Amino acid sequence: MPETTADEPGPRSRLRSLASDALAGLTTAVVSVPSGMATAALAGVNPVYGLYATVVSPTVGGLFASSQLMQIATTGASALTAGQAIAAYPEEQRGPALFLLVGLAGLFLIGFGVVGAGRLVRYISYPVMTAFLSGVAAALLMDQAAQFAGYSSDWSITLGAFVDLLVSLHEVSWTTVAVGAIALALMVALARTPLANGASLVALVVPTVVAFWWRPEGVELVRDVSDIPTGLPPFALPDLTLLTPGLVASAFALAVVVAVQGAGVSQAARNPDGSQPNTSRDMFAQGLGNTAASFFHGMPTGASVGQSALNRQVGARSRFAMVFHGLGMLVILLVASQLVGLVPMTVLAAILMVAAFQAIEFGAMASIWRVGGSGRWAMAVTFLATLLTSVPMAVAIGVVLTLVLFILRAGETVQVHGLRIDDDDRIHVVDPPEELSSHGVSVIDVDGSLYFAAARTLRERLPPASSGEGAAVVLRVRGNTQIGSTFIEEINDYAQQLARNGGRLYLCGLTTRFTQQIVRSERVALDDQVVLVPGEEILGASLRAAIRLAEEWVRAQGH
Template sequence: MRKTTLPRDTLAGLVNAVVSVPDGLASAALAGVNPVYGLYTSVAAPLAGSALVSAQLMQIATTSAAALVARQAVAAQPAERRPEAIFLLAVVAGLFLVVFGLLRMGRLSRFVSHAVMTGFLGGVSVVLVLDQLAPLVGFAARGRNPVAELANLLANVGRFDPRTIVAGVLALGLASGLRRTRLATWSSLVALLVPTVLVLLAGWEGVQQVSDVSPIPRGFPLPALPHLDLLSPELLASGFALAVVIAVQGVGVSQTVENPDGRPVNPSRDLIAQGAANVASGLLSGIPAGASVGQTALNVAMRARSRWAGILSGAWMLVIVLLVPGLVGLVPMAVLAALMIIAGLGALDLREARSIWATGGAARWAIAVTFAATLVLSVPVAVGVGVVLSIMMHLASASDVTVRALVRLPDGRFAEEKPPPRLPSEAVTVLHTQGSLFFAGARRLEESLPSPVGAVRPVVVLRLRGRTRVGATLIEVLDSYADELEAVGGRLYLSGVEGAVRDQLRRTGKLDLERVVRVVPATTILGESTAQALASASAWLGRPRATRPRAGSA
């Protein structure tokens, strides 16, 4: 750490630590465990994660999505064992994230459908809001899912606690109102303090406080191994789902942050950093954590210059935990609920959802199904639904292949038109493809190629420019098509072939590159290799059949 960056990083770390107090308390309460565990997370996660991140200003902290997944994952455990289960869950998710990073899976996030991710995050945000309505009004709602809990809540309006509502609504008003002022950075802290002071001064004993839910231990816990007797297939599945949620959000955050020193960001390395943060959090009695959009933006706004901003944030939080643990127990649960509702509403991107919905087609189905699954099913199941939908959409896009015929105009330019169903005899047909040619795309190409049946000496020039590699399915399709052309005395030319693809075709040994298939390498000039293939094919067709030498000598 340079002396010139120390003041900015220290200030950014202090501000982030103060902001982490209400966020950490609220996230742990959302996870269904003692809110102080959220503060422990705000110590362990930044200290372990910030030392490893490639996006140096990315802040790893408690997040509402991770807390919600954790809550559902340990809901079946007895109340007294939920903390132990959630510590183990953090470690399991952290190990999965480390594996993801070592396998360089950060780049795979691009294959997650945007519509699926938007629907999932929107569902998580709505579930977050619905889950916090009960503590906001002082009534314990029951139900199999958030929608059922909402129905139970509305059926018991008469049992709401007015004083709890006053404290919660005051926190809501302060948090939302101050966000539009110069005090936006401190809005959560003010919303935490003012209602707490009001409840204490007014002597509202009926308002539930953090200490009423769980006692607040003094000091900071020593590292402890998780209770492996709680390990089960269900917890492993939940840990995997949690790791996927953290990974996708983390990649999104890391790609939006530029390093002050100009070094490139490595999403896979950031997965390892988040994995280490979760392992450290679990070993130090913390809840799962991930890349925080808000706190990362705060680092940028405070003009932090290095990873030390995150490390110092953890150090400042440790000071806060050691000095003022008793004050945490005085915070009303309704205030924490209000802060989480604000976070949930802020995470809802209605504009993006409307845009996706207006797109129609598969995107509309993807966002609707994922959103509904998140509301009525568990988050791990909703993640599974999202993964399946992403795979289906990827396969559908892979089969969205179009084939167009290129016809040379009198002025030398080429025009696109629909290819003929059957190839003409003694003529060259130039074909251009668009879309992925892997897997289903290759089979779609096979169905779209003009048939050589009934033609005499047809020649096809198939443009492959821009294809950096080809799959086994495409090679099989090209080999079969070349055999059909050879059967009627024709040939297949592959133009615009990159060097790596040419080597790949040769290594397979499947295509007859000496007689039936001719490869024309790509050049730096667009259309040049296709023009060369067209000229070569025309010259070959111009030879009389009786005197034409064997195809391999042309």
């Protein structure tokens, strides 16, 4: 009988792991009922679509995710994005438009995963990402305030609708507010108790029972908004007649929102088997889940921070917990789907409002503001864009802002320092010279990128080439592995100006690739105006060699 190694769990261990996954999946399925319904209501569609998505997406996506304990679920950010995207469609077309949107977003996410877009997330600055996710949460909170109060606004802009609610408090349904307040009070009261993980479920059930026995007038129920079908999630092909360029753009924005949120979960995840999560693969998995959900009347889904944390807390051992999560939700649909219709809409709004408030990163935003600089204004612009425009527009502004900040920072990070070698052969970093030493050697160290705009910034920070006669300039560029044509052009022009004043430029610390790029350009007068001194394994050896050559050249000129 073969023995089981320590690295390969035996049948009993695998069975125990599967039992833990089943229990965790069923637990998270029950707890996710309120959020699934609430996010669908937020998007302006039948709340049962959120439950359908929770059946399909985790089951499909969970089998392919690299983050083994990541939980795919409906999220407020994706629901808000979807709701804004389909708001212009007639009410009877919003459902089919939503399913088409989800399918397109799924295809975009699959594409992101295939091309390895996960590595691009690192280029989104922390202030922009924090402001965007917090802005979406704030918009979600404001958007649900009207539903919580039983008030309908004509404003399409989230901030405008919230202000409209504040100036129209005399028109709100206070009976509706009272029912919603029960849910709010329960969630706040249970937040710091052992029942915290089930707070949203308690907040869903208790006010629903109260409303069922009280039967207050003016309190809108889920069944008043949508018919709740029974049975399995229905299969249907997406309606391509609803396809528009605007819907495609919104699908791309939705995919970006899901990808950014999912990247945060992937990067924070720790797999039980010690393997490293792959952000791109997780994007691919979320894309498969959304594509599959689009055929079964499902809402958009993505990796959920809260649901993933709960999944770990209740004992999940592997990705099969997501599969059991979907199967558990299927059982709930088959057994208790008609009970969904009894839930007051204000209760769903209250659940989303609490989740949205908890998602706003007040501490992180305050820290970014205190640090100041460009990050402060990047955060402010992105946050306001999320509140004042649609989510797709905010995504576009965030992407453009990130690119602009990246280019500006790349151009400003280059620094120059003077170098001096003392009698004991020690290298000292000193202030860069304002002028070159006539018939002497000026040694300058370059720190930072030399690509694109940074090359022009370097040129501006070098001492004027005309400030010294017969000057030798040693420019240390160690650490730079890639340059571009801009650097070569700028350094060639500087060398030519030095030559016109009887000087010469020495570039030291060069990598092999760096040297080859300069040689292949055929723009630089090598060994005449410019001397290349390749880098060596011993730190400082190339610098000392360049200084020695420069001093020999100065002496050879008769000075």
